[in-house]
Amino acid sequence: MILAIKLAYRNLIGAGLRTWLSVTVLSFSFVVIIFMKGVLTGWDRQAKTDMSNWEIGGGQYWQKNYDPYDPFTLNESHAPVPSELKDEITAGNIEPSLIVPGTIYPQGRLQSVVIKGINPRQSILLLPSHKLDTIADGIPAIIGSLMAKSLKASAGDHIMLRWRDANGTFDAGDIVITGIFSTNVPAVEAGQIYIPLEKLREIMMMPDEATILTFRDGMKTLTGLEGWILMTKDELTAPVDKMIKTKSAGQSILFGILLLLAMLAVFDTQVLSIFRRQREIGTYVALGYTRRQVVGLFTVEGTMHSVLAAIVSAAYGLPFLGWMAKNGWKMPVDTSEFGIAIAQTLYPVYSAGLILSTVLIVTLTTAAVSYWPSRRIAEMNPTDALRGRLQ
Amino acid sequence: MDNSPIIEIEKLVKKFPMGRGEFTALNGIDLRFKQGEFAGLIGPSGSGKTTLLNIIGSLDVPSSGTAVVMGRTIENLTARESAKLRKESLGFIFQSYNLLAVHTVYENVEFPLLLLNYTASERKKMVSDALEWVGLTEKIKSKPPQLSGGECQRVAIARAMVKRPSLVLADEPTANLDTANSHNILKTMETLNRELKTTFLFATHDDKVISYLRRKIFLLDGKVDKEEITSN
Ligand SMILES: Nc1ncnc2c1ncn2[C@@H]1O[C@H](COP(=O)(O)OP(=O)(O)OP(=O)(O)O)[C@@H](O)[C@H]1O
Ligand SMILES: [Mg+2]
Numbered sequence: 001m002i003l004a005i006k007l008a009y010r011n012l013i014g015a016g017l018r019t020w021l022s023v024t025v026l027s028f029s030f031v032v033i034i035f036m037k038g039v040l041t042g043w044d045r046q047a048k049t050d051m052s053n054w055e056i057g058g059g060q061y062w063q064k065n066y067d068p069y070d071p072f073t074l075n076e077s078h079a080p081v082p083s084e085l086k087d088e089i090t091a092g093n094i095e096p097s098l099i100v101p102g103t104i105y106p107q108g109r110l111q112s113v114v115i116k117g118i119n120p121r122q123s124i125l126l127l128p129s130h131k132l133d134t135i136a137d138g139i140p141a142i143i144g145s146l147m148a149k150s151l152k153a154s155a156g157d158h159i160m161l162r163w164r165d166a167n168g169t170f171d172a173g174d175i176v177i178t179g180i181f182s183t184n185v186p187a188v189e190a191g192q193i194y195i196p197l198e199k200l201r202e203i204m205m206m207p208d209e210a211t212i213l214t215f216r217d218g219m220k221t222l223t224g225l226e227g228w229i230l231m232t233k234d235e236l237t238a239p240v241d242k243m244i245k246t247k248s249a250g251q252s253i254l255f256g257i258l259l260l261l262a263m264l265a266v267f268d269t270q271v272l273s274i275f276r277r278q279r280e281i282g283t284y285v286a287l288g289y290t291r292r293q294v295v296g297l298f299t300v301e302g303t304m305h306s307v308l309a310a311i312v313s314a315a316y317g318l319p320f321l322g323w324m325a326k327n328g329w330k331m332p333v334d335t336s337e338f339g340i341a342i343a344q345t346l347y348p349v350y351s352a353g354l355i356l357s358t359v360l361i362v363t364l365t366t367a368a369v370s371y372w373p374s375r376r377i378a379e380m381n382p383t384d385a386l387r388g389r390l391q
Numbered sequence: 392m393d394n395s396p397i398i399e400i401e402k403l404v405k406k407f408p409m410g411r412g413e414f415t416a417l418n419g420i421d422l423r424f425k426q427g428e429f430a431g432l433i434g435p436s437g438s439g440k441t442t443l444l445n446i447i448g449s450l451d452v453p454s455s456g457t458a459v460v461m462g463r464t465i466e467n468l469t470a471r472e473s474a475k476l477r478k479e480s481l482g483f484i485f486q487s488y489n490l491l492a493v494h495t496v497y498e499n500v501e502f503p504l505l506l507l508n509y510t511a512s513e514r515k516k517m518v519s520d521a522l523e524w525v526g527l528t529e530k531i532k533s534k535p536p537q538l539s540g541g542e543c544q545r546v547a548i549a550r551a552m553v554k555r556p557s558l559v560l561a562d563e564p565t566a567n568l569d570t571a572n573s574h575n576i577l578k579t580m581e582t583l584n585r586e587l588k589t590t591f592l593f594a595t596h597d598d599k600v601i602s603y604l605r606r607k608i609f610l611l612d613g614k615v616d617k618e619e620i621t622s623n
Contacts, residue, residue, distance in 0.1 A: 003505050014493025283489040286450060288478025288506050290470045383445045386485065 001300075008301035012308065015269075019305065022265040026309035026362065029258040031317035033358050036251050038321065038348030039329060044244045045349055046184075048237045054185040056236045057095075057124045058217030061085075061228040066099070066211050071114065074101045075164075078209045082225050085213065093219055095122040096210030098200050104175070104193070105160040106151045114192045115163065117200030124216050127188065131179030132196045138174035139199055144189020145182040153177055161193075166205040173203070259362065262309075263369045270302045270373040281377055282386030291378045298377060302370020306363040324348050397558060397590050398424040398447055403456035405442050405613075416442045418613035419456070424592065426557065429584045431593035433601055434610035440594035441562055443610070447592065448481055448560045449473035461557060478506050482551030482589075486563035488543040490535040490550070496522070497531040500549045507554060521553035525579055541572030548576065552583055562594045573599045 012019045052058070066077035081089065081096050088094040098117040103110060118125075120133035132140045138158055143151070153159060155177050162172040175195065183189060201207050213228070215221070223230055274281070284294045328345035405417040417439045424430060432440040445451040446458050449465050458465040461480055468476065477483075482503075490499050500521055504514045522528055525545040535543055544564060551559050561580070565573040581603055584591050593600055601607060609616040 010493050010498075279487065279489050280491060282450075283485075283491065285474070286448065286477060286481075286483040286489075287503055288474050290474040292470070293474070382450045383441075386450070386489065 004297050004300045005304070007297060008304045011301055012304055015273075018269055019308070022262065022269055022305045023309045023312055025258075025262040025265050026306050026366070027313040027317070029255070029262050030309060030313040030358060030362060031320065032258060033255050033362075034317070034350055034355055035321055035324065035348060036254070037248075037354055037358070038325070038350040039346055040244050040247055040251065041351070041354065042325075042347045042349040043247075044240060046346065047240045047244075048233075050184045051187075051237055051240065052217060052233060053126045054183050055125070055188045056231075056233060057214040058219050059215055059221060059233045059236065060231045061213040061215075061222075061225060062231055063211050064227050064229055071101055071112070074099055074114065074211070077211050078204075078206055079227055080208050081210050081213065082228060084222065084225065088215070088219075089213075092121070092123055092216075094213050094215045095119050095124050096197065096213050098197060098204070098206060098209060099211040100163065100200070100204055102161055102163040102193075104151075105162070106153060111151070112191070113161075115161070115200060116192055116194050117197035118194055119197050124214055126183070127194060128179050128181050129194065132194065134178050136176040136178060138176035139195050139203075140178040141175040142179035142181060142194045143177060143192070145180050146186070147189045147192065148177070148180045153180075155180055163203060165203065171203065259365060262362075263365060266302055266305050266366055267369050267373060269305070270298065270370050273298065273301075274373055274376060278380070278385040278388045281380060282382050282384075282388075285382040286386065291380065291382070295371070295374045295377045298374040299367060299371040302374070303363060303367040305370075306359075306366040310359050310363070321348070321350060325350065396423040397426045397428075397461055398422065398592070399457075399459040400443075400447075401457050403443075403446070403453045403458055405439070405446065405451070406454045416613050417446075417453075420613075420615060422608065422615065424590060426590055427584070427588045428606055429581065429591045429604060430606035430608065431595055431600060431604040432608050432610055433596060433604075434616070435596060438610040439613040440596075440610055442613075444560050444562050444592065444594045447558075448483060449476050478503070479554075480557045482554070482556040482559040484544070484547050484551050484559060484561035484564045486566040488535070488540075488547045488567075490543055490546055492535050495532050495534055496527065496538070496546050499535070499546055500553050503550060503554045517553055518549075521549040524552060524583060525549045540567050541569075541575065544568060544572070544576055545579070548579060548583075552587070552589070555587055556589065558590045558592065560592050560594075563597070564593070565595070565597050565600055570599065573597070577603045 063077045063079045065073050067073045078098060078100070085094050089096060095118065100115050102113050102115040104113050105111075118127065118129050118132070120129045122129050128142060131142050134140050139161065143153070148154065151159070157177045158174045159177070160172060161175045162170060164170050175193065181189075201209060217233075221230055221232070281294055284297065285291060289297070325348050328347045330345050400420050400422040403417055403420040404415065406413040406415050408414075420443060432443060434440055442451070446453055446465060447460055449460065449468060452466045460476065463472070463476055465473070491502065494502070497518060500518045501514050504517055509517065519528070522531060525548050527542065527545050527549065530538065530542065535546065538546065544567070548564075559580075565576060568576065577600060580591055583589055593604065595601065605621050607619040607621075609618065
C-alpha cells in the first residue's frame, strides 16, 4: 500500500498539468462546499440566537387560543397569568406579554397592527423596552426600523391608535414613538407596536392578563399549566431549521454540479491513463504484480487526486475559511426581504464533522470514479498490454 | 550444479482466436533448458518467438501441452502464483525497454526490490551493484526520457538483473540499438550469465545477438525447425 501510494504520487506529479487541473477543480469543490455549508450552519445558529434574543427567550407559554399566523384569534387569546408563575414573574424570569389587534392611522391612512404590551423593565429580550419607561403626552410606543420606514414615522411622532376593549367597545388614543429599534428578526417588528404592558391591560380592561409568557433561557419549564401551552425553544425555532434544510437542498444541486465536474476530470484522466499507459500496465504485471494489484494501483492513483486536493485546499482554503469565519460574509442582498431572521453579515461556522465528512465523501466518490474505469485492467491481456495494442 | 531443467516444454500448442476460426502460433513445441544456458529463439517474424517467451514468462498460458518453469506448471498457476513466479524468479527485457518514465534510473532499478520487501540498505547495495554491472553509475538520477536508447536498455537489464533472477527473458533486446550499443549490451549479458549463472533466453532475428548465443533454436511457423549448440 505504501508502495502504491508512492507510485501513485510519482505518477501524478509526473503527469503535471493534467493532474493539477483535476486537483484544482476538486479543491475548489472542497472549499466551496465547506464554505457554503458553513454559511448555512452559521446562519442557522445566528438566526436561532437572534430569535432567542429578540423574540422567544428560552421558550414561551402560549395561551391556548393563540395562533401567531391567525390575527383573528387575538381577540380570544388572552387569559389571566397563572398564579403558579407569579414568583418567577416578579423575579423577572418570566415576562408576560399581552397581544391584541388594533388599528393605527399614520398620516390619515389606516393600518392594522398587532399591539404588544411588554414590561418596560424586562431583561429577557433585547427589545429596548426601557424606552417605554418614560413620561410622554400619549402612550409611549417603540417600533422596529422597518416598521418606522413603512409608516414614515420617526421618534417623537404621534400616531392615532384605535382598539376594541374587553367589552367590545372601540376607543382611541395617541401613541408617541419613544424608540425605534433595528433587529435581524423581522417577526418582532412587522406590523407591530410595543407599548407598556400595564397601559395595554388598562386600556383593554384586561387586568393581569397575558397572551404569551416568555421565559429566560435555561429555565426549568412547567408542563400542565391549565389553559397554557408550553412552546419550547426547539419548537419555536423549527422553522429556521426547515428553511435551512430547504436552502441546503438548493445548495446540494450546486455541489452536485461541482462534484460532477471534478469527477469528470478524474474519470477522464483515468480512462486516458489506462489507454495510454498499457505498456506500463504490462510492465507492472511482468515485474510481478497481479492485474488486480494494478487495478488497485490505478485506483489509488486516481483517489490521490482528492488527497492532493485536500492538501491544496488546506493551503489556501483554511486561511480563506478562517478569515470568513472571523470577518463574516457580507450578504450581497438586502436581508430585510427575507422572511426569517438573517443578519446582513453571516459568520460561517465549520465543524470538524463538516470538514471531515466533506473530505471523506469527495474522496470516496473519487475512489469509486477512479476504480470504475480501472477495472478494465483486470480484463487486459498482459502480453497485449505490453505491446500497447489494445483498443 | 543442479542439473534439473529450469524450463521444460512438452507438446506445447498456442492458438489465438482469429476471425471466426483460430490461428496456431505454436504448434507442438518440445524444449528443455538447463540452468545457466545462454540460448535464443530465432526465426522470422510471426514464427512464434514472442508467444513462446510470454508463456515461459507466465504472462500467457498454453492452449494445450505443458510448460513447467522452475518446477511450476504455467497453465495451472493462479494469478497470484504466476505473479509470484515473475516477481521472484524472472527478469524481463523488452525491445522497447518499458521503463517507468516518471521514475529515475535508480528508482526503476529499485522497483523489483520494493516488490520483494528488501530493506532500504539492502536495496541500495543491490541497485548500485546492478548499475555497476551494466556500467551506468552516473545519471542514476536521470529519468528515462533523458537517456539514449543504449542507456535505457542498460537500465532495463539492471532492472531485470537486480534481484538476481534465475531466468531472464529478453525479447528483441537490441532491436532499437545501433551496432556498438548492441555489442555492449550483449557482452554485459554474457558476463552476467557467466558470473551469476543466470539463464538467458532470447527471442531474436538479429545476427548480432545470434552470434553470442551458445544454443540456437530455430522456429518456423510455430515449430522448432532445428537447433544448434555452440560450445565455447
Ligand atoms: N494476441 C494475439 N492474438 C492473435 N494473434 C496473435 C496474438 N499474438 C500473436 N499472434 C500471432 O501469432 C503469431 C506469432 O506471433 P509472435 O509475436 O510470437 O511472433 P514473433 O516470432 O515474435 O514475431 P516478431 O519477430 O515479429 O516479433 C503471429 O502471426 C501473430 O500475428
Ligand atoms: Mg516478437
